[in-house]
Amino acid sequence: GAGVSQTPSNKVTEKGKYVELRCDPISGHTALYWYRQSLGQGPEFLIYFQGTGAADDSGLPNDRFFAVRPEGSVSTLKIQRTERGDSAVYLCASSSGQGLANEQFFGPGTRLTVL
Amino acid sequence: AQKITQTQPGMFVQEKEAVTLDCTYDTSDPSYGLFWYKQPSSGEMIFLIYQGSYDQQNATEGRYSLNFQKARKSANLVISASQLGDSAMYFCAMREPSTGGFKTIFGAGTRLFVKA
Numbered sequence: 001g002a003g004v005s006q007t008p009s010n011k012v013t014e015k016g017k018y019v020e021l022r023c024d025p026i027s028g029h030t031a032l033y034w035y036r037q038s039l040g041q042g043p044e045f046l047i048y049f050q051g052t053g054a055a056d057d058s059g060l061p062n063d064r065f066f067a068v069r070p071e072g073s074v075s076t077l078k079i080q081r082t083e084r085g086d087s088a089v090y091l092c093a094s095s096s097g098q099g100l101a102n103e104q105f106f107g108p109g110t111r112l113t114v115l
Numbered sequence: 116a117q118k119i120t121q122t123q124p125g126m127f128v129q130e131k132e133a134v135t136l137d138c139t140y141d142t143s144d145p146s147y148g149l150f151w152y153k154q155p156s157s158g159e160m161i162f163l164i165y166q167g168s169y170d171q172q173n174a175t176e177g178r179y180s181l182n183f184q185k186a187r188k189s190a191n192l193v194i195s196a197s198q199l200g201d202s203a204m205y206f207c208a209m210r211e212p213s214t215g216g217f218k219t220i221f222g223a224g225t226r227l228f229v230k231a
Binding site: 031033035040041042043044045048050055056058059089091093098099100101103104105106108109 | 119146147148158159160162165167206208210213214215216217218219220221222223224
């Protein structure tokens, strides 16, 4: 079956613009995670969903960042008034459950560049 | 405070030799999980191995083993018989309870170079 997919693979935008990043999890996976990976760093947790609801959004850096998962499958990460510091690779992952041992399957990421 | 610490920004190993990548973690929760991921230059995150905090034995997966020292809060990855394809970034991660479930925190990573 298909893995986690993310679109677009690359996004270049100008400072101040609005962007949406999409994540398609593995079919049937109830948990979905967003991470941000800056150059030379490990992934940084942003938010995770269990079903349609955001179970933990404590990693969102500020109110310019918002994510939704209206039907419990596809998720969209939305960034308003982008800043140059938002430039990073945004990774999405999904898992079949929310247990400690549940493996997260990662997508290829969206590379966001804010000029 | 850093929850996951990987002190080796870069490591070199000769092909066919073993290498240990260090990871220490910090948590006050008795229930947690430890993961290692590989990230090649192509960017995808590949799951390698998992160790639960209550597991009595060290986890092994093929050429990968996790040296779990609970009292020292360390979870080092050992790669045996290194191959050229092992050259990549390696991330240690910890999953611990958080609001509504669990949260995974990653270390800064170690870049491994395998020499022919």
